[in-house]
Each structure stands twice: as C-alpha cells, then as structure tokens.
Amino acid sequence: MVNKETKSTVPTDSEVILGILNNSESVLKRLYVAYFPMVLQLIINNNGTPDDAKDIYQEAIIILYNKVKAGDFELSSKLKTFIYSICRRLWLKRLSQMSRYGGDIKDFHDYAPVDDELEKQSDMDVQFSKMNAALQLLGEPCKTIMEDFYIHNRSMQDICERFGYTNADNAKTQKYKCLQRLKKLFFHQK
Amino acid sequence: MNDGKLLEEIERYLNGEMNAEERKQFEAMSSSDAAIGQKIAEQKEFLKVLKQYSERLALEERLNAIHDEIDVHTLADELIVHPSGIVRLWRNHHSKISVAASIAIFVAMFAMFISGTFNNHDAKYMQLARKVGSIESQTNQLKQRVAQTTTKPGYHIVDKFRATGFAITADGLIATNYHVVGDNDSVYVQNAAGKLFKAKVVFVAPKTDIAILKIADTAFKGLAAIPYTFKRSESDLAENVYTYGYPQDSPVYGRGELTSSNGLNGDSTNYQISIPLNPGNSGGPLMDGRGNIIGIINAKETQLEGVHFAIKSSYLLSAIDSVSKEDNAKVLLNTKNSMVNLSTVQQLKKLKNYVFMVKVYDK
Numbered sequence: 001m002v003n004k005e006t007k008s009t010v011p012t013d014s015e016v017i018l019g020i021l022n023n024s025e026s027v028l029k030r031l032y033v034a035y036f037p038m039v040l041q042l043i044i045n046n047n048g049t050p051d052d053a054k055d056i057y058q059e060a061i062i063i064l065y066n067k068v069k070a071g072d073f074e075l076s077s078k079l080k081t082f083i084y085s086i087c088r089r090l091w092l093k094r095l096s097q098m099s100r101y102g103g104d105i106k107d108f109h110d111y112a113p114v115d116d117e118l119e120k121q122s123d124m125d126v127q128f129s130k131m132n133a134a135l136q137l138l139g140e141p142c143k144t145i146m147e148d149f150y151i152h153n154r155s156m157q158d159i160c161e162r163f164g165y166t167n168a169d170n171a172k173t174q175k176y177k178c179l180q181r182l183k184k185l186f187f188h189q190k
Numbered sequence: 191m192n193d194g195k196l197l198e199e200i201e202r203y204l205n206g207e208m209n210a211e212e213r214k215q216f217e218a219m220s221s222s223d224a225a226i227g228q229k230i231a232e233q234k235e236f237l238k239v240l241k242q243y244s245e246r247l248a249l250e251e252r253l254n255a256i257h258d259e260i261d262v263h264t265l266a267d268e269l270i271v272h273p274s275g276i277v278r279l280w281r282n283h284h285s286k287i288s289v290a291a292s293i294a295i296f297v298a299m300f301a302m303f304i305s306g307t308f309n310n311h312d313a314k315y316m317q318l319a320r321k322v323g324s325i326e327s328q329t330n331q332l333k334q335r336v337a338q339t340t341t342k343p344g345y346h347i348v349d350k351f352r353a354t355g356f357a358i359t360a361d362g363l364i365a366t367n368y369h370v371v372g373d374n375d376s377v378y379v380q381n382a383a384g385k386l387f388k389a390k391v392v393f394v395a396p397k398t399d400i401a402i403l404k405i406a407d408t409a410f411k412g413l414a415a416i417p418y419t420f421k422r423s424e425s426d427l428a429e430n431v432y433t434y435g436y437p438q439d440s441p442v443y444g445r446g447e448l449t450s451s452n453g454l455n456g457d458s459t460n461y462q463i464s465i466p467l468n469p470g471n472s473g474g475p476l477m478d479g480r481g482n483i484i485g486i487i488n489a490k491e492t493q494l495e496g497v498h499f500a501i502k503s504s505y506l507l508s509a510i511d512s513v514s515k516e517d518n519a520k521v522l523l524n525t526k527n528s529m530v531n532l533s534t535v536q537q538l539k540k541l542k543n544y545v546f547m548v549k550v551y552d553k
Contacts, residue, residue: 025252032256040262041269050262058253065249106271124242131243150237151244176197183236 010034060086085111134185142178351550354435354474362405366473379546416524421482435474436547481529
C-alpha cells in the first residue's frame with residue numbers, strides 16, 4: 001500500500017536530486033513514471049514511435065543523472081521543463097538525422113534552451129561508445145574478466161574460481177594483460 | 191619492471207593499497223621518471239571512463255526495468271493527438287493522393303489543350319466581321335414564303351458576312367480582312383451611293399489577317415484619285431485616330447487614340463486602339479488625323495472594355511508588294527496626300543467615297 005502510494009506521486013524536484021545522489025531506487029522509479037507520459041506524448045505526436053520515446057527519455061534521465069552526480073546541476077527552471085527541453089532538443093536532432101524533420105514541432109510544454117548540457121553529454125557519449133567498442137573488440141575471456149572485475153566489482157578470488165585459474169596470481173597476471181589490451185584498444189581507437 | 195607489473199603497482203597506488211613505505215618509494219620513482227607519471231595519469235583517466243561506463247550500463251538496466259513496468263501501449267493510445275480525418279487521410283495516403291492529383295491535372299490540361307481552351311482567339315478575341323446570323327436568314331426565308339403566297343416567287347440572296355473595305359488604288363484594289371472573305375469567292379462591295387460591284391479576291395495573308403480584293407465588274411468605272419496615303423513607319427502612342435466603316439447599313443465614324451504599339455499578347459503586327467468598334471468594322475481604315483492610313487481594323491478583346499486592335503499599315507504595304515509580284519504589275523500607290531490640312535469633317539467627306547461595305551455570300 002505504501003509502495004503504491006510512493007509510486008503514484010510525482011517526486012518534488014529536490015527529492016529527485018537527493019534521491020539521485022543517494023542512489024535511491026524508489027525515487028528513480030517515481031521520477032521515471034512521473035514524466036514519461038509527457039515525453040511519450042511529445043515523441044509520438046511528432047513522427048516518433050513509443051520506442052523512440054523510450055530511447056530519448058532514458059538519454060535525458062542519464063543526462064540529468066550525470067549532471068546531478070557531477071554536482072553541477074542547478075535548478076534554474078522546473079525539473080519537468082528541464083526534462084522536456086532536453087527530450088525536445090534530442091528529438092529534433094534525431095529527426096533531422098533521419099531527415100524526417102518537417103520544420104515544425106508540436107509542443108505540449110514550455111521549454112528552455114539546453115544546448116550546453118547536450119554538448120557536455122555528447123563528449124560522454126563518445127567515450128561511452130568508445131569503451132563499448134573496445135570491450136567488444138577485446139574478446140573472451142578478457143571481456144568477461146574486465147566486466148566482472150571493473151563493472152560488477154567481483155573479487156579476484158571469485159574470478160579465479162569462475163575461470164578455473166589454479167591460483168590468484170595467475171588470474172591477476174591474466175587480468176593485467178587484459179587491462180593492458182583494453183587500454184590499448186581504448187586509446188588507439190579513432 | 192615489466193609493463194604488467196608496473197600496471198599492478200599503479201593500480202595498487204591509485205587504490206590506496208600500498209603501505210607508507212611502498213608509497214614513498216613509488217612516488218619517488220614516478221617523479222624521477224616522466225614516463226611513469228604519464229602512465230599513472232593515463233590509468234587514472236581510463237579507470238574514470240570505465241567507471242562511468244559501468245555506471246551508465248547499470249543505470250540503463252535500472253531504467254529498462256522501470257520502463258518494462260509501464261504499459262506504454264495504452265499510454266500511447268491515450269496521448270496521441272488524433273488529427274482530423276482529412277489530415278489522417280493525407281498522412282496515410284499522401285503519395286497516392288499526389289499521384290492521383292498529378293494525373294488529374296495532366297488529364298485536365300490535355301483535355302483543355304484538345305478542346306482548344308488555350309487558343310485565346312476563341313475565348314476573348316473576336317474578329318469583327320458582322321455575321322448576319324442564321325436566325326435572321328431564317329426569318330427572311332419565312333418572310334419570302336409568306337410573300338410567295340401573294341406575289342411572284344423571287345430569288346433572294348442572303349449574305350453571310352458584312353464588313354468594311356477601303357480602296358488602295360483608284361482602279362479598284364480594295365483592302366479588307368482575311369477573316370471577312372475567308373475562302374469564299376462570292377464577294378461584293380457596295381459603295382457609299384449603294385451601288386454593288388462584284389469583286390474577286392486577289393491576295394490573302396491569313397497570318398496577318400489581310401485580304402486584297404479587286405473590283406471586277408463592268409459597271410465599275412474607276413475612282414477619283416485616292417486622297418490619302420499609306421504610312422510606312424509605325425505611329426506613336428496617343429496619336430488621335432479614327433475609323434469609318436459599316437457596322438450597320440449606314441456608315442459610322444468612330445474616334446479614339448492609339449493605346450499600345452502591340453496587340454493581344456504582345457502581337458507586334460497589331461496596334462491597340464480605343465475606338466469603340468462593332469462587328470462590321472472589320473477591314474475599315476484606321477486613319478491618323480493627317481490623312482494617312484495607319485492600319486486596318488480587325489478585332490476586339492471581348493473580355494475587356496475598349497481594347498480593340500488594328501493591323502499595322504506596314505503589313506498591308508507588304509501585302510500590296512506581294513500582289514505586285516504575283517501579277518507582275520506594279521501597284522502604284524498614291525503619294526500625294528490631299529487630306530492633310532483638312533478638318534475631320536472635310537476628311538470624312540472625301541474618305542466616304544473610298545470606303546466600301548464588303549458583302550460575302552455563301553458559295
């Protein structure tokens with residue numbers, strides 16, 4: 001009952017910021033549920049599909065998340081307006097990339113200029129996709145070792161057992177070899 | 191120290207896993223070796239990106255989990271703005287509609303082309319030969335039949351066109367419009383005194399709408415010397431002009447000005463003039479105020495008031511030249527203008543003897 005209550009209410013803007021900083025799952029959920037319909041409405045009424053809306057909305061949430069985590073998020077306008085503006089900007093960009101942009105967009109909410117935010121985010125996106133590509137190129141077992149150790153934060157002991165290394169030192173050596181290759185792949189990518 | 195070992199050391203250093211002594215030693219080594227310092231910075235940066243990468247993956251996973259709980263389909267149905275029927279029709283079928291519309295336009299254009307809608311002579315350009323309508327002829331025939339019951343049956347010719355013509359030479363060359371005579375060879379001219387003479391068509395220029403007749407009647411004894419001359423050069427705008435012709439049974443004088451040096455759609459063979467004209471004026475002379483023929487009346491714009499046309503005299507002169515060549519007999523035009531200083535009233539008194547009613551009968 002309590003859970004249902006929290007789910008259905010729109011979190012206040014400061015609640016969201018605190019929630020993100022504390023990695024609160026429930027706040028993230030309430031945030032997501034609260035503003036998704038607004039973004040869905042924007043996208044599907046401007047030549048988009050519900051899947052487009054999901055992509056765009058999640059990208060906007062990630063931008064908000066990164067901004068809050070980096071500590072440079074100032075609420076100059078309402079959070080709702082911020083999310084709408086980001087989604088609107090991202091969608092316009094996507095539309096023109098697909099050359100489906102007819103020159104006008106049907107708006108459902110106020111919006112503010114957000115070009116600066118997107119520029120910072122696009123740098124991060126580049127690094128994200130570079131890392132993703134480097135991991136794909138790395139191959140097994142290195143990929144899994146790297147993911148287990150650096151992403152899933154598994155201990156060396158765990159990894160040692162999973163891959164059947166005779167001792168932790170062997171696993172460690174293997175890990176550093178993999179790390180070196182991954183770094184090489186990451187930094188030498190174009 | 192190999193690379194792997196160095197990397198391990200760097201990682202331990204960054205993670206704070208070194209004890210104080212190791213730390214001191216490592217820092218001393220990195221400050222003495224720039225390459226190691228750079229490697230440390232590189233590792234730091236790389237780990238940051240890797241951390242961001244893993245955080246983002248985790249966040250996306252969380253968001254996807256939340257998203258999966260939302261009934262997007264129902265929500266989308268509620269939120270889509272349903273455009274009006276016609277807009278939806280257009281959105282769904284606009285390519286088909288466009289193709290259909292182009293075909294429709296093409297067919298319409300084609301039909302208009304075939305039916306002659308683009309031929310502007312049809313719609314708004316009326317040549318001024320006076321058609322004596324079929325109704326009139328039927329009336330006459332009825333009258334005759336009535337008369338036949340009481341009097342002796344008589345032969346009555348019904349004329350097809352009436353228009354105007356004017357003398358080019360004293361020996362009976364007469365200028366009129368091609369559209370007046372057409373291909374008919376039964377052409378008569380009637381002078382101011384009401385005398386009818388048989389004439390033959392000696393030259394036609396359908397393009398410029400000029401026809402030249404020759405009176406071929408034994409009763410015709412020739413005219414007095416022609417009082418007017420033919421102007422070779424073009425006349426200027428705003429020149430006072432007049433005409434004299436037979437839009438009805440008695441001759442009519444009409445005056446106006448030369449309003450444009452080109453005719454309908456920029457036709458350079460014509461002048462545009464502001465003389466009120468009626469069917470029957472066709473073929474009449476267009477005179478300037480000094481006794482010069484400057485053109486032949488030929489048509490009017492039916493959709494605009496006061497827009498009338500006359501063929502420029504230079505085209506008449508070239509038609510006369512053609513007659514000279516065909517007949518191998520030089521047509522001598524009058525060069526002495528005896529109307530130049532006369533008032534319009536006096537001019538008309540002279541002119542009337544040289545302007546004829548042209549009557550065209552069916553073959």
